[in-house]
Each structure stands twice: as structure tokens, then as C-alpha cells.
Amino acid sequence: MDKTETNRFNDLYQRHQRLLKLQGKATSTRSSYSRAVRRITNHFDCCPDQLTIEQREEYFSKLVDTHSWSTVKVDRNGLQFFWKHILKQDWEWVNIIKPPKVRTLPDILSVSEVEQLIGATRKLRYRVFLLTTYSMGLRLGETLSLQVGDIDGQRKQVHIRRGKGHKDRFVPLPDLTYLALRVLWRKHRNPSWLFPNAAGTPERIRKATTHMSRGGVQSAMKAVVTQCGIKKKSRSIPFVTASQLIYLNRVWAFVIFRGYLVTPAPPQLHATPI
Numbered sequence: 001m002d003k004t005e006t007n008r009f010n011d012l013y014q015r016h017q018r019l020l021k022l023q024g025k026a027t028s029t030r031s032s033y034s035r036a037v038r039r040i041t042n043h044f045d046c047c048p049d050q051l052t053i054e055q056r057e058e059y060f061s062k063l064v065d066t067h068s069w070s071t072v073k074v075d076r077n078g079l080q081f082f083w084k085h086i087l088k089q090d091w092e093w094v095n096i097i098k099p100p101k102v103r104t105l106p107d108i109l110s111v112s113e114v115e116q117l118i119g120a121t122r123k124l125r126y127r128v129f130l131l132t133t134y135s136m137g138l139r140l141g142e143t144l145s146l147q148v149g150d151i152d153g154q155r156k157q158v159h160i161r162r163g164k165g166h167k168d169r170f171v172p173l174p175d176l177t178y179l180a181l182r183v184l185w186r187k188h189r190n191p192s193w194l195f196p197n198a199a200g201t202p203e204r205i206r207k208a209t210t211h212m213s214r215g216g217v218q219s220a221m222k223a224v225v226t227q228c229g230i231k232k233k234s235r236s237i238p239f240v241t242a243s244q245l246i247y248l249n250r251v252w253a254f255v256i257f258r259g260y261l262v263t264p265a266p267p268q269l270h271a272t273p274i
């Protein structure tokens with residue numbers, strides 16, 4: 001794109017961002033719709049307002065071959081939003097036939113593989129993050145978003161806020177996971193986040209107002225997966241939801257905490273905050 005066309009695209013893209021926010025779209029929706037606009041712009045190297053229906057059909061025919069059906073659907077919905085609300089043009093429907101569904105079993109890590117990952121993870125915050133994610137069957141974003149006030153040590157449950165479908169739920173809190181979270185919290189003592197942004201000095205971490213970055217966690221976990229030589233088809237290996245709560249014995253507890261844990265068995269825990 002030349003400079004004039006680039007400026008025009010930037011203006012349209014910024015308007016698109018503002019409107020998505022004003023319409024109250026979820027963060028994930030804003031991200032995926034914006035990605036759809038950037039993807040088609042990069043593909044043709046021109047501002048989307050110049051694209052014909054034939055070009056869009058060509059684009060989606062290639063997208064079906066290279067991306068999942070869910071990505072294709074989201075991109076079509078995102079571009080339809082962009083055409084209707086930003087370009088003020090009628091969206092000529094691109095007819096895409098859903099390919100036959102192939103039923104496959106998900107890649108689930110075994111207990112021994114999870115144990116191997118945790119044992120190979122050097123930093124305490126990532127070790128506790130893995131334990132929390134797997135022992136309670138959480139998604140990556142749900143673990144990152146955990147706050148001190150979400151932990152109920154007396155009832156042994158955790159309040160998961162705005163999970164999938166923007167729904168709240170309670171999940172059981174295993175004793176060892178509770179102990180691990182307390183050990184981690186005692187190191188950073190952030191009044192809000194269980195997994196605060198770890199950049200900077202201990203004082204800065206204690207005062208952090210955001211949680212650890214998603215990208216940082218993903219990079220750290222992928223490195224551990226590679227180190228352990230675990231190979232699965234799923235690209236999100238570290239965060240595949242566990243099929244059942246994982247039982248962790250005393251030996252494994254020592255592996256997890258590596259000296260942070262003094263007593264071999266979890267004590268009675270009732271303190272608040274954790």
C-alpha cells in the first residue's frame with residue numbers, strides 16, 4: 001500500500017476499534033474481528049474498501065484450506081461487521097459450506113506428563129500456575145485472572161469469574177493447590193492478584209495492578225514442553241483441560257516447591273487473604 005492508502009486504512013481501522021468498544025463487544029470478539037480485518041488487508045496488501053466480491057471469495061477459498069472452520073466463521077462475521085458499520089456498504093454474502101466434521105479425541109496430558117512439566121519448571125510462579133491450571137481444570141485466562149478474593153479457604157473452593165460464555169462458577173480447591181498458592185502469595189504479597197505481573201523489583205511486583213502476561217506464560221510453558229520432549233498434536237499442550245482433578249502426593253509436593261515447602265503435608269488453612 002502507498003502512504004495515502006495506508007493512512008486511509010489506519011483511519012478505518014481506528015474507527016473500527018472504537019465502534020467495537022462502544023457496542024460493548026467482548027475483548028475476545030474485538031480481538032478476533034480486528035485480526036480478521038488485518039489478515040485480509042495483509043493478504044491483498046490493499047485497503048479492504050477496494051476489494052470486490054470475487055476477491056473476497058478467493059480469499060475465503062484459501063482461508064478454508066489453511067485455517068480451522070471456527071476461524072473462517074469468525075473472520076466472515078468480523079468482515080461483515082466492518083463492511084456494514086465502517087464502510088457503510090452492503091455485505092454480499094460469501095457462501096461457505098462447512099466441511100464434514102472429523103471427530104478426533106483431544107490430546108490430554110497424563111498425570112505423569114503433568115508431573116514432568118511441573119518438575120522441569122524452574123520459576124515458582126510458573127510451577128504454581130501449572131499446578132493450579134491442571135488441578136482445577138482451568139483455562140489459561142481463568143488462572144491468570146485469579147484474585148486473592150476469589151479463594152475461599154474455608155469452603156475449599158475458588159470463584160471463577162467471567163469464564164467461558166462470560167459465566168461465573170465455583171470449582172473445588174485441592175489442599176495442595178491451596179498450599180501452593182499461599183506459598184507463592186507470601187513471596188509477592190500482592191493485595192489483588194495471585195499471579196501479578198512479575199516484571200521489576202519485589203516492591204514493584206507487590207504493587208502490580210495487572211496479572212502476568214498471557215504471552216509470557218505461553219512462551220515459558222512451550223519451552224518446558226520442548227525441554228521435556230512431550231509431543232502432542234494440540235498446539236496448546238500446556239493448557240489442555242485435565243479430565244479429572246490430579247492427585248498429588250507428598251513426594252510430588254516436594255518436587256513442586258523445591259525447598260519452599262518445609263512441612264510434608266498441608267496444614268489446616270483458614271487464613272484470609274490466602
